[in-house]
Amino acid sequence: MTSSSRVIAQQPALASPASPASPASPASPASPAGPVSPAQSELLPTPTGSVTSESSCGCQLPNQTCQHCQSSCNACLMGVDCQLHCGAEARWADMRRMNFSGYGPGGYAGPSRYAHLKTYRLRPGDNLQVIYLITRRQQSGKYRLTPGDEIMIESLTDPDLNRGSFERGLEIQPDGTISVRLLGQLRATGLTVSQLREMLEERYKKHYDEPSIDVTPVRTNRLADDIRNTVGGQSGLNAQFIDVVVAPDGKIRLPGIGGLCVQGMSLPELKKEVNLRYQELVVGLETEPILRQQAAHNIYVLGQVGQPGRYQLDSPTTVLGSIALAGGHVPDANMRQVVIFRRAEDWRLISTMLDLQGAVFGKRPTPADEIWLRDGDVVIVPERPIVRWDNWIDQVFTRGVYGIVPVMFGGD
Secondary structure, three states, rough: OOHHHHHHHHHHOOOOOOOOOOOOOOOOOOOOOOOOOOOHHOOOOOOOOOEEEEOOOOEEEOOOOOOOOOOOOOEEEEEEOOHOOOOOOOOOHHEEEEEOOOOOHHHHHOOOOOOOOOOOOOOOOOOOEEEEOOOOOOOOOOOOOOOOOOEEEEEEEOOOHOOOOOOOOOEEOOOOOOEOOOEEEOOOOOOOOHHHHHHHHHHHHHOOOOOEEEEEEOOOOHHHHHHHHHOOOOOOOOOOOEEOOOOOOOOEOOOEEEEEEOOOOOHHHHHHHHHHHHHHOOOOEEEEEEEEEEOOOOEEEOOEEEEOOEEEEEOOHHHHHHHHHHOOOOOEEEOOOEEEEEEEEOOOEEEEEOOHHHHOOOOOOOOOOOOOOOOEEEEOOEEHHHHHHHHHHHHHHHHHHHHHOOOOOOOO
């Protein structure tokens, strides 16, 4: 028989298990679980008397079909999900088949997950950029005159009452007053143009039967120009924004407004508050606050770790993650009594003690003590009791009593 005929003769042996000529027979419970690792197969007990079937990926599944092994390249792994145990801590005996390769080579980027915080609240040290926008949006209500505005006063009865022109109007003084003929100084700030005209008309009736006074605004909203010049310069070529840092007292200072307490505000709340403050002063000016940089979020890891010190939190970090940042725990570390010191919202001190030894030894798949850390947390990894006892003996006896009064054993 030639080699080609031998190959043809072997082809029936490669028939698919789904073929009618070779019906699938129940697999033995003692048979290996395909791609499941030996360590996982030891932790997964096989129910006695259960009927198992072999899926297309080779997984041995009791009375079910593997839903995660859609490709021969994806291994069917075992895992534990804390969500399936109603808040109770799961054990390795609770393992079930899970898809650990759903993102394939894109797993380094990971899923989007949920937002770290529902709403970020400002705190001291945050760096804000406040952008000033010139808007033509119509405001509710009529415009009220402010210091620096220029107006023109005309009288059809007596041209000598005229004050100001289109080229250079009568400017409202910083004290909010204007000077007109026969009447002297009058307060104009806070009035609309029509209210100022009615007031002048009424006052001049003491001197004229029909004064026929008319008031025309020449330049208005000058305070908005002053604020914009303060922010971007008089040339208008510079960027119209300023950078401010939230002070330790929780306040920032803005042109025209002064001090404003922003600690605990969200960015939308800050935008609303700042724009309301400016609307009381000027028209046509809006702001848009942007968080440029958060204040530093630090934790402190002390005790039996490789590199004790202060570490900055750039992403959500757990207790074991912080210990890993500090170079991991040393052999003398007591992972059963890891202490966390924390400051609450009112700065009172609270603390807890965590048992992470089972997690480090791989005996607890979803350790309840693996909690998220907050800014300012202090993580202390103490020594084991036997190590403290050895150190006490060394200090009291070896370096203490025996170091002062040496004791000789043996000899004359």
